[in-house]
Amino acid sequence: MARVAVDLLGGDEGAPVVADAIAAVLAGETDGRTAGSTPQSIQICVVGPRDLARDLLAERGIDADAHGDITIAHAQESVPMSSSSHDTLDMLRERQDLSSLVGVEELRSGRADAFVSIGHTGATVGASAFGLGRVRGMGRPGLAVELPTAHGPVILLDCGAAPHATAEDLVRFAAVGASYARIVGIDSPRIGLLSIGGERGKGDHLRKQTDIRLAEEFPAEYVGAVEGHHLMAEGRADVIVVDGFTGNVALKSMEGALRWSVGAMGIAYGSIGPAREVLRSTHLLSGASLLGVDGNIVVGHGASRADEINGCIRRAAMLHEGSIVESVRASVSGLPELNARGELA
């Protein structure tokens, strides 16, 4: 059993789509995918304005006060999606009733096993780092996504939590990414470094440094540099690490290419339904897992629909069932300590 706190606020489509997803989870509907093991039952803690939560659930035939699998944790509002990094940090410091802070507090206090939000990513990442702290040995936390390929999933991290990641951060992403890979059924994950060209020593200073360190720490698992087209097209590596700036650009570029493809395929085949289904079948919009903080956090795309939020909730439950935090802790426990800049202390 997993108790998942779900942020009702912050998505592009508003709270109703999140309420749809919660109703679907309570009704036992899956998101149609089979990523990892899914727990038998999920309890939901709705994080948001209490009256709004009650009303939206009632409209979906759920009595929040009577239903055994529902609780509500009141939160007044969320960080606006357009909020700058600076304003987001200010809000997190000054307000206690933000949904990202309330959700993380549910997790920290032990009342929930995981927290899901499709709101402001920086707010969720920031609230998690402040409220839960990092796993000992970890540098910056990283956001991991599963990408579909013809050979099974590839884990890409970081996708945007750590745009200033250092080589040591990337070494830790490799360790925790491998832990994640095992939870989704990849027994002996191979590790790759996203760069431009397979030859050793190619790329910028960060890539050269990271290449050396990955070869030192993971002599058996590290396969060397991989390129952008290996993310979805070839089975060169199972876990691909990159700084959050490049990783975010790569992920969003692929998302845009796939969305373009849906439109173009719809025209080419004369019907768009199957193309939309292909996009849905990817995990691109069913959430990124924040690895390296002391708790289970899934952030979803702001534009997520109900079935994608359902996928995020199931992914969060999977992280709990798979004890990802313990695996992450074990995977980085042997690595050298870092200073506040993410460099060797």
Place this chain on the structure above:
Amino acid sequence: MARVAVDLLGGDEGAPVVADAIAAVLAGETDGRTAGSTPQSIQICVVGPRDLARDLLAERGIDADAHGDITIAHAQESVPMSSSSHDTLDMLRERQDLSSLVGVEELRSGRADAFVSIGHTGATVGASAFGLGRVRGMGRPGLAVELPTAHGPVILLDCGAAPHATAEDLVRFAAVGASYARIVGIDSPRIGLLSIGGERGKGDHLRKQTDIRLAEEFPAEYVGAVEGHHLMAEGRADVIVVDGFTGNVALKSMEGALRWSVGAMGIAYGSIGPAREVLRSTHLLSGASLLGVDGNIVVGHGASRADEINGCIRRAAMLHEGSIVESVRASVSGLPELNARGELA
């Protein structure tokens, strides 16, 4: 009329596929696209081993010595595709009979108007920089590609020629990218900076510096930061500039996503033909244009097929017909001079 030198060597599929493309161009076959204006006639200078060129053309019913639109410039071999940056530079310094050097020399001497190669990109870029020199006012040259969107093409540069590009290089990419955009029919190109999030000042030091400089140099055209999904999914900007490391990762990530999509759509719709046609209809594999050197250079993907090489040859002719070098020269002539590191002198 355009005289295009074509590297017979260096592609993944060997010289025959290049010969197929040359035969198709001579027969007046287009590549099925309508990117920009195409000149009425194209003459080809085949760059490669003389006997091989003669034989391959003869097999395709073309008598190289008698055909009025064919010449051959002998080159012994090409830089191997797996050659490291270091080895490539050594080869370019020590050998005179490499196809990349011979092709560039055809251009420099005035015997050809453009040069196309699907061989080692670094070899073509290096040979061009050495043999043709940079346009005055330009920093590092940049590789520009056209990406398809529902709103018309988006120009992305740099895609890999300048992984260490500075903010001043990116300012020049914006200028020359806008020149290129006008040649493909975009009259008032809007300029965007590829980053992670639309807010000003987000991203790393390079993005912050570039954002300030683009706003100074292009107050009317610069629309600010754009994200990866704007490359193919939305019409936020017509010319999107980025350093060559990030640009190469983005381009190859999109290529991989589209190739994955072809397989997945083929299964979803029960036939793969139309999906393959959609991928072909993109310009992703029909060549990148090297902007900022004093000559017309198109580099194609090593895995190009004949119709894609045909597209590269037509693109090269289009650059000549559109006088891109003169436009590039004019567009950077007002910008401050740079030192050898690509910084303000």
